[in-house]
Each structure stands twice: as structure tokens, then as C-alpha cells.
Amino acid sequence: MIELLHGQRPVPIDKESEASLLGIDPEERIIGAWMPQPPGTRIVVYQKVKGELVERLDPLTFYFHLSDRRLLDECPEDFVVVELDGEGAFKYCVLFDSLSKMWNAVRHVNRRIQAVPRPFPEQTDDMIHVEPDPVIQYFLQTGKTCFKGLEPEDLTILRVSIVTSSLSGYSNPERASDEVLAVALADSTGWRRVLSRKRKDEETLLRLFIDLVVERNPDIIEGYHLHTFEMPFLFHRCNRYRIEMSLGRDGSNAYLPAGQPRDQRRAQIPEIHGRHLIDLSRCVSGGMPGDRTRGQTGLVRAVRAAGLDRPDRVVLDPRQLSWCYQHDYHRFEQFLHDNLTDLELLSERFTRFHFEMTRMLPLNYQQVPVTGSARKIDLLMEREYMHHNHALPAPSSGALRTGGLTGVFACGVFNHILHVDVESLYPSLMLSRRIKPRSDVHGMFLSLLEKLTDLRLDIKRRMMSMSECPEKENLGVLQSAYKILINSFFGYLAYPPALFNDFERAEEVTRTGQEILRQVVTELKNAGAEIIEIDTDGVFAIPPPGIDTEQDEQKLVKDISALLPERITLGFAGRYEKMFSYKIKNYALQTYDKKLIIRGSSLHSRSMERFARDFIRDCIECILRNDFQALHGLYTSLIFDIRNHKIHIRDLARTEEVKIPLHQYLEELKHEQRKHSGLMEAIGRAGRPVSVGERISYYYTGQTLPSKPYTATKLAELWDPNFPDANVPWYQKRVRDLAEKFRPFFEPEDFQQVFSDEEGLFPIDNQAITLRMLREEPPDFTSDQEQ
DNA sequence: AGCTGTGGCAGGGAGG
DNA sequence: CCTCCCTGCCAC
Numbered sequence: 001m002i003e004l005l006h007g008q009r010p011v012p013i014d015k016e017s018e019a020s021l022l023g024i025d026p027e028e029r030i031i032g033a034w035m036p037q038p039p040g041t042r043i044v045v046y047q048k049v050k051g052e053l054v055e056r057l058d059p060l061t062f063y064f065h066l067s068d069r070r071l072l073d074e075c076p077e078d079f080v081v082v083e084l085d086g087e088g089a090f091k092y093c094v095l096f097d098s099l100s101k102m103w104n105a106v107r108h109v110n111r112r113i114q115a116v117p118r119p120f121p122e123q124t125d126d127m128i129h130v131e132p133d134p135v136i137q138y139f140l141q142t143g144k145t146c147f148k149g150l151e152p153e154d155l156t157i158l159r160v161s162i163v164t165s166s167l168s169g170y171s172n173p174e175r176a177s178d179e180v181l182a183v184a185l186a187d188s189t190g191w192r193r194v195l196s197r198k199r200k201d202e203e204t205l206l207r208l209f210i211d212l213v214v215e216r217n218p219d220i221i222e223g224y225h226l227h228t229f230e231m232p233f234l235f236h237r238c239n240r241y242r243i244e245m246s247l248g249r250d251g252s253n254a255y256l257p258a259g260q261p262r263d264q265r266r267a268q269i270p271e272i273h274g275r276h277l278i279d280l281s282r283c284v285s286g287g288m289p290g291d292r293t294r295g296q297t298g299l300v301r302a303v304r305a306a307g308l309d310r311p312d313r314v315v316l317d318p319r320q321l322s323w324c325y326q327h328d329y330h331r332f333e334q335f336l337h338d339n340l341t342d343l344e345l346l347s348e349r350f351t352r353f354h355f356e357m358t359r360m361l362p363l364n365y366q367q368v369p370v371t372g373s374a375r376k377i378d379l380l381m382e383r384e385y386m387h388h389n390h391a392l393p394a395p396s397s398g399a400l401r402t403g404g405l406t407g408v409f410a411c412g413v414f415n416h417i418l419h420v421d422v423e424s425l426y427p428s429l430m431l432s433r434r435i436k437p438r439s440d441v442h443g444m445f446l447s448l449l450e451k452l453t454d455l456r457l458d459i460k461r462r463m464m465s466m467s468e469c470p471e472k473e474n475l476g477v478l479q480s481a482y483k484i485l486i487n488s489f490f491g492y493l494a495y496p497p498a499l500f501n502d503f504e505r506a507e508e509v510t511r512t513g514q515e516i517l518r519q520v521v522t523e524l525k526n527a528g529a530e531i532i533e534i535d536t537d538g539v540f541a542i543p544p545p546g547i548d549t550e551q552d553e554q555k556l557v558k559d560i561s562a563l564l565p566e567r568i569t570l571g572f573a574g575r576y577e578k579m580f581s582y583k584i585k586n587y588a589l590q591t592y593d594k595k596l597i598i599r600g601s602s603l604h605s606r607s608m609e610r611f612a613r614d615f616i617r618d619c620i621e622c623i624l625r626n627d628f629q630a631l632h633g634l635y636t637s638l639i640f641d642i643r644n645h646k647i648h649i650r651d652l653a654r655t656e657e658v659k660i661p662l663h664q665y666l667e668e669l670k671h672e673q674r675k676h677s678g679l680m681e682a683i684g685r686a687g688r689p690v691s692v693g694e695r696i697s698y699y700y701t702g703q704t705l706p707s708k709p710y711t712a713t714k715l716a717e718l719w720d721p722n723f724p725d726a727n728v729p730w731y732q733k734r735v736r737d738l739a740e741k742f743r744p745f746f747e748p749e750d751f752q753q754v755f756s757d758e759e760g761l762f763p764i765d766n767q768a769i770t771l772r773m774l775r776e777e778p779p780d781f782t783s784d785q786e787q
Numbered sequence: 788a789g790c791t792g793t794g795g796c797a798g799g800g801a802g803g
Numbered sequence: 804c805c806t807c808c809c810t811g812c813c814a815c
Contacts, residue, residue, distance in 0.1 A: 374791040403793030404815060425815095426792095484791095487815095491791025498791080506792075536794085536815045585795055585814045601813040602796045608812095656811085675800045675809080709799070737798095 157188040158218035161339040165322045173236030183209050184336035203241040224299040226279040231270045249274030276366040283350040283369045308345040313338045353481035373488030374495045384444040393439035398503035400494035404536030405514040408584045412773035417576040421538035426490040432567035437502040456482035523560045588620045611651040629764045632754045642731045645724035653697035653716035682713035700727040
């Protein structure tokens with residue numbers, strides 16, 4: 001632990017000198033040699049909670065030594081202290097804020113030098129030399145705890161939402177006109193306060209805010225986009241007035257952690273001594289039912305997606321906020337109260353997983369939601385190996401060459417669709433075939449996977465046994481968060497930086513996964529089903545004749561499942577009235593209660609203009625209804641609306657995220673490292689400051705099709721309804737291109753007639769048009785189907 | 788400094 | 804026009 005003693009950040013160690021210090025071969029590296037323990041030592045962990053020292057038992061903490069018992073009494077509130085009780089106790093002292101800091105140092109050493117698994121050596125007294133003071137200093141720096149043995153109720157949570165005055169609706173703390181208009185605060189004891197600029201200036205408001213936070217003394221501060229909006233904004237504004245942002249428990253200022261940010265896209269997370277900053281937008285992603293995207297959304301949309309919205313919730317567009325503040329303050333205040341309520345609801349539903357992981361991982365709470373799955377698995381493995389006093393392997397190099405099996409067998413519109421999938425294909429395969437990393441000599445990988453799976457299934461069972469209630473939803477989110485972690489065990493195998501990666505085993509998983517799916521397809525075909533599309537672990541099919549009810553389908557699924565290898569089960573994933581199969585990974589489903597589900601980036605994508613998304617959705621609806629007359633109407637009216645500038649800019653514009661600062665873009669353009677970008681050119685022309693990570697809307701202007709489209713872009717906020725200047729030919733071409741997607745499903749004359757700009761001489765006869773269905777055997781299947 | 792994987796479609800820029 | 808390549812987004 002040499003690094004930790006000399007500073008806050010790991011410093012490179014000279015390989016030879018450390019090897020001689022430890023008396024080992026310099027080519028080998030033994031992790032843990034610097035934290036020996038006398039055998040049979042009993043570890044006692046104390047945590048100071050509300051002034052009381054509480055004893056906790058925790059196998060994680062056995063690396064830490066305590067030199068002086070008195071420190072127990074002197075340590076600040078909520079700090080974790082470890083005591084060794086037994087022979088040689090109190091010899092050394094390491095107080096710590098988070099095990100992760102220590103573990104990072106371990107990893108750092110481990111990665112620098114090729115590690116070979118080897119048993120822990122006999123301990124001698126002179127192997128380590130720990131001076132307590134710098135470590136305590138290090139601990140005091142952030143003062144965060146691991147929450148081991150704590151329940152959420154033991155902690156005070158403060159929720160924060162701020163509103164700024166920004167004419168454009170895009171806040172920029174560096175722009176003088178963008179000020180903090182109001183701050184809303186609520187804590188878990190029921191205390192609430194809205195600070196506004198009504199009777200004070202911004203500086204007074206900011207000072208009041210800081211005083212209130214210190215007074216409420218929360219363990220956790222929560223917000224939605226707290227890391228990317230609230231904290232940086234408050235940071236900048238305080239800076240402007242030279243106000244010390246002294247929010248720390250020890251009176252210290254909020255600060256940005258040392259070190260350069262990984263890339264400019266990702267904002268650095270500020271730190272506050274002794275408090276955990278939780279950005280709920282980071283907790284929500286992945287836990288949303290039916291939402292796999294990581295794309296960020298606003299608070300209101302997130303709450304709506306979680307089904308937690310209330311009918312009387314005040315919704316204000318960012319652009320309306322300033323106006324509302326001045327002219328309808330009551331409504332404005334209600335909006336802030338609704339924000340606070342939303343934060344409470346989201347917190348209740350989405351933080352539980354992260355809280356539980358904090359007790360499982362050597363990470364403090366603040367770090368968990370921003371830590372990826374692969375790293376979590378790495379930390380779990382490290383934890384187990386440390387527990388076994390065993391060194392860790394170094395990552396191996398290689399690459400995974402195969403993935404899931406995919407294919408379309410039929411395109412077009414089909415009725416009565418059965419969707420089946422192999423339940424948790426990859427994790428089940430790893431467990432049933434005992435696929436584990438070669439370097440995992442203790443076999444921890446599979447036991448972790450098994451434990452987490454049991455944990456998840458237990459939560460799921462509890463959930464299933466409940467009647468509809470918020471807690472049931474909470475458990476649903478919790479089990480799906482565990483599912484994501486469980487599914488990452490496969491990704492971990494093929495992840496280059498993972499300590500226990502193993503590309504051959506990953507290959508084995510994908511290969512056997514393909515075999516299983518092939519087997520499912522074969523059995524479905526043997527039963528007389530027609531296969532529409534397959535993807536990795538799921539099949540869309542038309543059930544065989546005679547299989548009509550859901551009960552029939554369930555039985556079919558069960559029968560086929562019985563033919564699969566042990567512990568691999570085929571599940572019933574859904575049934576649909578209709579399916580529009582467009583291309584692989586791109587399809588639409590109509591449920592029996594007439595709901596339309598659209599999947600795939602070519603039919604539904606955030607990069608598409610809203611009018612395009614709506615148009616495609618409407619087209620699919622018409623096609624599923626066989627209503628080609630309406631389809632023709634959709635097309636012609638859209639062409640007409642574009643010609644007459646009847647489309648609102650919100651529907652017309654494309655929205656993209658700003659990836660790099662404008663100056664960097666221009667620089668890279670100059671050196672031909674980058675191609676022109678429509679978005680960046682529009683930003684350059686508008687001359688307004690934008691921050692990296694902002695999502696900006698733009699559209700195309702002009703009278704003719706531009707030869708270089710990026711020269712014709714313009715920010716949507718500059719659009720003037722009185723002088724609409726959208727490029728008519730460009731957007732009409734866009735509509736024609738969208739219509740092209742449907743050409744393969746029509747006879748040429750029919751397509752011509754339905755998607756013609758002009759009204760035809762005769763109205764379209766829905767009965768006269770029959771959609772084409774395209775069937776083909778994907779090449780991978782033609783060979784082994786016959787055998 | 789930290790990051791789970793592959794497969795697939797669409798669109799735009801750049802150059803022929 | 805076309806092809807090639809890169810990026811973004813999505814399904815699993």
C-alpha cells in the first residue's frame with residue numbers, strides 16, 4: 001500500500017525495489033503482500049452512526065490495521081473504522097473513506113506488473129511500514145462511508161432542484177444573463193423550502209442555499225442531472241460572487257476531484273466532503289421497464305416513463321420558466337414542488353439497487369451509479385480473491401469474433417405471431433456448462449453469478465406474489481437491475497481490461513448460444529411453425545395450424561423447452577395479432593389490444609426527425625389495417641404540409657448531442673481529422689456558446705437541394721414562424737426516401753399509386769392492393785436444416 | 788482514468 | 804450517380 005502512504009493518488013512503484021522489499025522475483029507480483037494479517041485475526045468494524053459507535057462485521061475490511069484505539073473516539077461522524085482484535089492488534093492504523101480507493105491502488109499495482117496467481121506468503125513484521133497520518137489525511141479528504149450495515153432510513157437525503165433564467169431555454173452558467181432563479185430543497189424528514197429571487201439577489205440566494213444545506217446536514221444529496229446541471233451551475237455562480245461553496249461536513253468547499261476528465265463529453269462529478277452526491281438520472285437508466293436505451297431524458301419524461309406521473313403535475317417548457325416566474329409565480333412554485341415530489345418518487349424506486357450494491361462492493365454510494373457493470377464484476381472478483389488471500393491475474397489480450405445468431409426468414413405483414421425466447425441464455429449457458437474464466441482458480445465467477453441469480457429470482461418471486469402496489473414496481477426495477485448485472489457476466493469475459501477475461505470462453509458462450517437457438521428453430525419448424533425472425537435468443541414465429549389459443553402456445557413452448565439441454569428453458573415471451581417484419585432487428589408488432597410496438601433503428605430512432613418518426617408509425621398503422629387510401633392521404637398531406645411550411649420546427653428539426661467544443665471541431669477540420677458536421681456548422685454560424693453534452697436541434701434551409709448539406713443547416717431556435725425557411729425540396733425528398741422503405745412490399749404500380757405526390761384520377765381501392773410477402777432462407781440455415 | 792459484448796440499419800461526408 | 808467509410812442508434 002505504498003502509494004497510499006505518500007499521497008492521495010497512486011504513484012508508480014519501481015518494480016525492482018518493491019520486489020526486493022518483498023523478497024520476491026521481480027517478474028512476479030503478489031497482490032496483497034503489503035497488507036498481511038496474522039492468521040486467525042478477528043476483525044471488528046465500527047461505524048459511527050449518529051454519535052454511536054456501531055459494530056459491524058465485514059469480511060471486506062480485513063486489510064486494515066488500527067494503531068491507536070483512541071482514534072475510534074476521535075473519528076468524525078459516519079466514518080468507518082476498523083479494529084483488529086487479536087494478536088498484534090493495534091499495530092497499524094488505516095482509516096478509510098472507501099475501500100475502492102484502496103482497491104484502485106491494488107489494481108494499479110496489479111496492472112503495471114504481470115501478476116501470477118500465487119498463494120499469499122507468510123507474513124513478517126518488516127514487510128510493511130504504514131504511517132498513519134497521511135492515510136488519515138486521505139480519509140478525511142472525502143469522509144464518505146460504505147453504508148455497510150446501514151439501512152436507507154439511517155440516512156438523511158436532501159433533494160435539490162434549481163431553475164435558471166435563460167431566454168433560449170438552454171442554461172449556460174458562463175453567460176451573465178443566466179442566473180439562478182430559484183432553488184427548491186426537500187429532505188427525507190419532510191422538511192421543504194423553496195428559495196426564489198422574489199425578494200433577494202442571486203448572491204443572497206446562493207448563500208442562503210449553502211447555509212440551509214449545512215443546517216440540514218444530509219448524508220446524501222440527490223437531484224436529477226445533479227452532476228451535469230445543478231452542481232456545475234451552482235459552482236459557476238458561486239464562483240462569480242466569490243462565494244465559498246462550503247458544503248462539506250468539515251466546512252470544506254465542494255471541489256472537483258484531481259485528475260483530468262476522461263473525455264470532455266463526460267462531466268466530472270464534484271465531491272463534497274462527507275456527503276454522497278447522487279444524480280438520479282444515472283440511477284434510472286437501465287432500470288426503466290422496457291427501456292434499454294441509455295439516452296438521457298428530462299425529469300418529467302423519466303417520471304412518466306416510470307409510470308409515476310400525476311395528472312395535476314405542472315409541466316413547464318424551459319422557455320416558459322422565466323415568463324412563468326414573473327407572471328404566474330404560484331404556478332412556478334408549484335412546478336418546483338412537483339419537481340421535488342418527482343425526485344422523491346424516482347429516488348424511492350431507482351436508488352435501492354445502488355444502495356444494495358454499495359454494501360456488496362468496495363465502492364461508496366456516490367460511485368456506484370456511475371460505475372459500469374464490468375467494473376462491478378471486477379470488484380466482486382477482487383473482493384473474493386482478497387478474501388482468499390490470493391493474488392489476482394492480469395487481463396489477457398484477444399478479441400471475441402462471434403456474437404448472437406440473427407436472421408430474417410420472412411418479411412411483410414403476418415397475423416398471429418408467437419414470440420419465444422430462451423430465458424437468460426448466456427448466464428444459463430455459463431452456469432449449466434460451467435463456463436468460467438481460465439484464470440479463476442478459485443471458481444468465484446460462477447458462484448458469484450449463481451448467488452446474484454438466486455438473489456434476483458428471489459426478488460422476482462417476491463414481486464410476483466404481490467398484488468399491484470408501488471412496492472411491487474420497486475421490486476420489478478430492482479430485479480431488472482440485477483438482471484443487467486447478471487447479463488454483463490458474459491460481456492465481462494470478452495472485455496479486454498477485465499482482470500479475469502477469457503476470450504475463448506466468451507466464444508464458447510456465443511457458439512453454444514447459436515447452437516441452442518438453431519435447435520429452437522429446428523424444433524419449431526418440425527412442429528409446423530413458420531419462422532419470421534430470430535435474434536440471439538428469441539424467435540418470432542407463426543404457430544403451426546391448430547395452435548390457436550395462448551394455452552396451445554404455452555404448451556408448444558413447454559414441449560420444445562423439454563427438448564433443450566438441461567437448465568436451458570424456452571419461455572413464452574408474448575403473442576401478437578399482427579407483425580410487420582421489415583428487416584432484421586426492425587419490426588412492428590400489434591398486440592391484441594391494438595397497441596403498436598415499433599422496434600429497430602430504421603423504423604424508430606432518436607436521430608430521426610419527429611415528423612419522420614410519426615410518418616413511419618402512421619404508415620405502419622395503415623399497412624397493418626390494409627388501409628392504403630389512408631396511407632396515400634398521409635403521404636400527400638405530409639408533402640403538402642412541407643411545401644406550405646405547415647410543419648412546426650419541433651417536428652422538423654433533427655436533434656444531436658454536441659460531442660466536442662466548436663474550437664476543437666474547427667481545429668480537427670483544418671487538419672482533416674474530421675469531416676464536416678451539419679450540427680457543428682450550424683452552431684458555428686449561430687455564434688452562440690454551447691456546452692459539450694447539450695442536445696441541439698437544427699434543420700435544413702434554402703430553396704434547393706444543397707450539394708453540401710452541412711452548409712444549409714440552421715439551429716432550430718433561430719427558426720421564425722413568420723418567415724419559415726425550411727428547405728422544401730430537402731424535406732420532400734426526405735419523405736420520399738422514408739416512403740422507399742415500404743416499396744418492397746408493394747407491386748410496382750401499387751407503390752406508384754399510393755406514394756404519388758398528386759391526387760390520382762381514381763381513388764385507391766383498398767381491396768385491389770395486396771401486400772407482398774418476401775420469404776427466404778438465411779444462408780446459415782439452409783445447410784443444417786435438412787439433416 | 789475508466790470503459791460489458793456483437794450484429795445491423797441508415798445517413799452523411801468524401802471522393803470518384 | 805456510385806462506393807466506401809464513419810458515426811449514431813438500436814436489438815439482443
